[in-house]
Amino acid sequence: MTTAEQQAAPNRFVLSEDEVPTHWYNLVVDLPYDIEPHLHSKEDRPALEEDYDWLWPTECLRIELLKGRYATDSWIEVPERVHSTYTRYRPSTLVRAKGLEQYLDSSDRIFYKREDLNPGGSHKFNTALAQAYYAAQDGVETLVTDTGAGQWGTALALACAAFGLKLKVFMVRKSFDEKPYRRNLMRMLGAEVISSPSETTDAGRGVLANAPDSPGSLGIGMAEAIELVRDNPSHRLALGCMSYYAAMHQTVIGLETQAQLAKAGVGADVLVGCVGGGSNFTGFVAPFVTGSEKPLCIAAEPATVPTLTKGEFRYDWADSERQTPRIPMYTLGSDFVPPPIHSGGLRYHGKTPILSSLVKHGLVTPRSFDQQEVFEAGQLFLRTEGVLPAPESSHAILAAIEEARRGTSGAPRNIVICLSGHGYLDLQGYADVLGLL
Numbered sequence: 048m049t050t051a052e053q054q055a056a057p058n059r060f061v062l063s064e065d066e067v068p069t070h071w072y073n074l075v076v077d078l079p080y081d082i083e084p085h086l087h088s089k090e091d092r093p094a095l096e097e098d099y100d101w102l103w104p105t106e107c108l109r110i111e112l113l114k115g116r117y118a119t120d121s122w123i124e125v126p127e128r129v130h131s132t133y134t135r136y137r138p139s140t141l142v143r144a145k146g147l148e149q150y151l152d153s154s155d156r157i158f159y160k161r162e163d164l165n166p167g168g169s170h171k172f173n174t175a176l177a178q179a180y181y182a183a184q185d186g187v188e189t190l191v192t193d194t195g196a197g198q199w200g201t202a203l204a205l206a207c208a209a210f211g212l213k214l215k216v217f218m219v220r221k222s223f224d225e226k227p228y229r230r231n232l233m234r235m236l237g238a239e240v241i242s243s244p245s246e247t248t249d250a251g252r253g254v255l256a257n258a259p260d261s262p263g264s265l266g267i268g269m270a271e272a273i274e275l276v277r278d279n280p281s282h283r284l285a286l287g288c289m290s291y292y293a294a295m296h297q298t299v300i301g302l303e304t305q306a307q308l309a310k311a312g313v314g315a316d317v318l319v320g321c322v323g324g325g326s327n328f329t330g331f332v333a334p335f336v337t338g339s340e341k342p343l344c345i346a347a348e349p350a351t352v353p354t355l356t357k358g359e360f361r362y363d364w365a366d367s368e369r370q371t372p373r374i375p376m377y378t379l380g381s382d383f384v385p386p387p388i389h390s391g392g393l394r395y396h397g398k399t400p401i402l403s404s405l406v407k408h409g410l411v412t413p414r415s416f417d418q419q420e421v422f423e424a425g426q427l428f429l430r431t432e433g434v435l436p437a438p439e440s441s442h443a444i445l446a447a448i449e450e451a452r453r454g455t456s457g458a459p460r461n462i463v464i465c466l467s468g469h470g471y472l473d474l475q476g477y478a479d480v481l482g483l484l
């Protein structure tokens with residue numbers, strides 16, 4: 048592509064407020080194959096709503112277990128109060144990464160969808176709002192959750208403040224110690240933040256007895272959260288990444304991207320996102336994987352948490368104490384404690400079942416990346432685009448860069464990145480890895 052051609056092309060693809068999706072896309076209904084049911088945590092039978100109604104808000108549980116219309120309807124309307132809050136920060140902009148394109152001197156076009164400008168700084172607010180809304184509707188008093196780097200806890204704290212709910216957050220110890228800013232942000236929003244593994248639950252005490260220096264994990268944090276919910280009838284669990292409902296709520300990202308590309312008269316050839324539990328990626332690619340275009344969808348994960356590239360597809364629990372239903376997914380084992388890498392949001396042993404099924408059926412291609420190169424890609428993005436990505440999102444950026452470098456002999460391709468969050472509260476991690484003094 049000539050520079051003149053590139054310069055004349057639009058920089059930003061903006062939708063208006065009335066183009067915020069009014070429905071989420073329930074991808075599972077349109078998949079060309081059947082998906083295995085969740086099983087009871089201990090018994091050899093499918094999980095039922097009455098087994099877990101103490102754990103989840105009603106509507107989230109129904110989505111998770113694909114009950115009623117969630118087994119039949121492709122489109123689920125966004126509740127009015129959630130939609131009206133979406134319109135305060137959505138649609139998010141799709142940007143042409145011209146600076147990065149010039150640097151790479153690639154003939155491919157690169158775009159990024161800006162989920163970093165959400166309240167809370169990541170895509171997580173898209174589902175936090177919906178989860179807090181459903182909990183408030185049920186008359187729940189307190190939501191309980193686990194968080195890694197703190198993006199999820201922050202998003203949920205904002206959402207709970209909006210709907211008048213209390214929030215307790217088990218924050219993975221490594222991040223609790225290293226990311227005081229997000230911890231403080233959550234506390235400012237009124238949340239109670241507890242370092243996990245903690246002394247406040249049997250699950251936490253059990254881990255500490257064997258490993259007093261445990262850096263914690265999302266699986267352990269979730270086990271602690273579940274225990275608290277089990278002991279308190281007015282409490283329910285909220286999950287940021289691992290659940291199908293979180294992935295479904297994130298389809299607003301993919302639906303907007305689809306509309307923006309259509310307006311630009313551009314097709315999607317390659318879609319790239321990072322995967323922790325899999326929610327931003329699944330929501331991003333959902334409208335494309337069942338369409339006719341069949342883009343190459345690359346799920347980028349850390350080499351140290353290689354769930355999709357090296358894990359096993361089987362039934363496993365979402366938490367380390369084996370209290371959740373057993374979920375058909377790629378997993379490294381529910382007792383896997385990921386090494387303490389800086390991308391806290393990607394330190395998770397399993398992947399959401401729908402994403403796992405997409406990988407298993409060849410509709411999504413997983414790739415893994417080393418931390419050092421990931422952080423260098425984040426730095427390059429800052430220099431060329433003026434945007435500092437979350438370390439998690441830098442995995443997607445590196446995947447896109449490698450794809451553009453690989454190139455093809457054919458026509459220029461359109462590569463679209465889901466920029467899941469910003470990295471302004473991760474500067475210490477960047478400084479450590481990049482060796483900045």
Ligand SMILES: *Cc1c(COP(=O)(O)O)cnc(C)c1O
Nearest residue numbers: 198288323324325326327392468
């Ligand atoms: C939590 C998080 C992720 C990983 O979660 P997914 O469920 O895989 O989307 C990725 N990026 C950012 C910025 C996050 O906060």
